[in-house]
Amino acid sequence: MQTCATQGATRDSNFEFHISGFMSEYQNLKSKLPDHITQGDVKKILAAILSENAPWDWFTRARIPFPFAVRILRELQDAGYLAFANDKTQLTPRGQTLAHELHATAEPNMTCPRCAGSGADWGALQNIFERYVEIYNARPRNENPEFDQGAMTPESLFRRLALMIHMGDLQGARVVNLGDDDLASVAIGLTGLAQSVTVLEIDERIAAYIQAVAQKYNLPLTVRHQDLTQPLPSNLLGAFDTFVCDPPETEQGLLLFVEKGLALLRAGDAHAGYFGATVMEASLAKWARWQKQLLNKHEIAFTHILPPFTEYAPWPDEKPLTDIPALATLAGRPWYRFAFYRLETLPAFQPAADFETELSQVFYFDYEGYYEAWKA
Amino acid sequence: MQTCATQGATRDSNFEFHISGFMSEYQNLKSKLPDHITQGDVKKILAAILSENAPWDWFTRARIPFPFAVRILRELQDAGYLAFANDKTQLTPRGQTLAHELHATAEPNMTCPRCAGSGADWGALQNIFERYVEIYNARPRNENPEFDQGAMTPESLFRRLALMIHMGDLQGARVVNLGDDDLASVAIGLTGLAQSVTVLEIDERIAAYIQAVAQKYNLPLTVRHQDLTQPLPSNLLGAFDTFVCDPPETEQGLLLFVEKGLALLRAGDAHAGYFGATVMEASLAKWARWQKQLLNKHEIAFTHILPPFTEYAPWPDEKPLTDIPALATLAGRPWYRFAFYRLETLPAFQPAADFETELSQVFYFDYEGYYEAWKA
Incomplete structure (x- = not known):
């Protein structure tokens, strides 16, 4: 039997190569990365680079927190694993060795082009879509970054809407939207399916706009000014069939919105809650904490966790990464x-x-968030 | 202030109408149904009838346990809420009143026709698909119902395969299939992407067939005879990057397969497990128990729960419901x-x-299962 010292390459349980008297490329890179960045994270960003030609799409494919991805990209660049030439990023020979070590290979994009991975087809809603887009384009802009706002594309919203209709969660239902910078309430109202739509919105300008649209188009919408850290009006508790929200990206932010949603749903079975969850500003460890808390504290089941078909439109304070050539200009889409x-x-x-809590930065910022990528 | 006795219709928190001196249609029906069938279940089957012309598709739309749905259908039929005429099932006026009471309306099918709701497009795998279908069609038939076997359609399998490739879970990976009457291992082997595929299969005929196919096509497949209630070979524990299985439909059956899968995955992050979960033989209460146990006992997160795009091919002991005219003949698809x-x-x-347990009926049969619909 050979002893370890005389063996060639062997593997521990997580793919790392230990070669006698020699540091593998991954070990070399790992020594420069903080502990919270895993081998899995590095493999995912390498595979994304091998898979996607458009650099800003690396982040969707990698599905790891944006600042982790950026940190890895910087180390890959500084240590000569990546080279940028002729407007294209490629792995250097060292980068290829690293990718080979970690079994990172190209992952062809197999997303359904018709539904963008949502599984739902909103073709039957085309007329409503056109009316919605007019209203969406006329919305008040210059979003207030203090409230973490951005807007999803109208196509993304209608993919969601198609699922809600397919599942029967709007028909004859009392629907509540917790925060509505995407004007989802307007789209739901325009379908004519819901019995009522209640919007709880903190931003006065958005609230006023939705109110005006509701009046103009005679939609069954009620808009209330509501800071979700404060108690909800008691007459709304347990009064809805369906809630819809797009929570902030932090652990506390998502739970605040979704648990307020669960305070608004009626007792008993077959009521639905819908929410977006970032794949770019939350690690899967954060996803697991969300999932556990919601399942353990509430009598619910998850029926759908869909691929990341929901896209944000470019937002006002989007920033390029000037030190990474491929990302030095904004995506523009x-x-x-x-x-x-x-x-x-x-x-x-x-x-x-219901509960109240202090409005604080923990709802909007953590170390997995977008802006961390620009901190030293 | 009016007293209850003098009020008109009022609602409790779950939509039930209480009308003085008058029993609502739902209260009337409810009195004939067992307690475990909820108002939500009744609403779902009514909405399915209003939504789908093909009766066997009611069950997919309703997404409640098959025997619950059948029990409701029988009561609806016996009490005159449903009528069958000219080869079509319709709600009678009483049935319409009931549907109105419960806010059950038609739910247009918004499933993406291209990907059947999977979000994944397997077009790039067409050549592999054709080779697979030949092998699939030549498989040993006359499945042994003792082991709860059926086979998904090849299209369903390839939708799954597209997701696995998109996520990078096959490329360079050691893959293990726990049970493989669908020959998923063969499809994975044919892609040429996996480093190896290990099949743990209890049925000797299927095992022998996969072995023969692997030899003929020179696929990197290893087949082992394995009863999953028994301990796994110790050299396989913690040795795989990806597991794939289609567990039985019971609470214990699913957990047996998935937790054995989790015994086979390597330590650390970014390893994947895939499994099918019925929407027809499991209530959402069962889904919630599965979800909680897996999240609470293991360091994992759910990344996808996709719509029910996976279809079983018609199976040998499929039975019609002779007392319900619309379902008195098999679907034939x-x-x-x-x-x-x-x-x-x-x-x-x-x-x-790893663990061992006694093989018992609890892995294959519970009161939410298909065959319950034929019990008195």
């Missing part, structure tokens, strides 16, 4: 994406207890 | 469907402990 969850209440469901 | 889950391991993941 949507690239930030999030997944879409549907949960459903079980027979034993009771509306969640 | 796929109608049984299940959802598709992907989980991913987190950085702290350790392979699950």
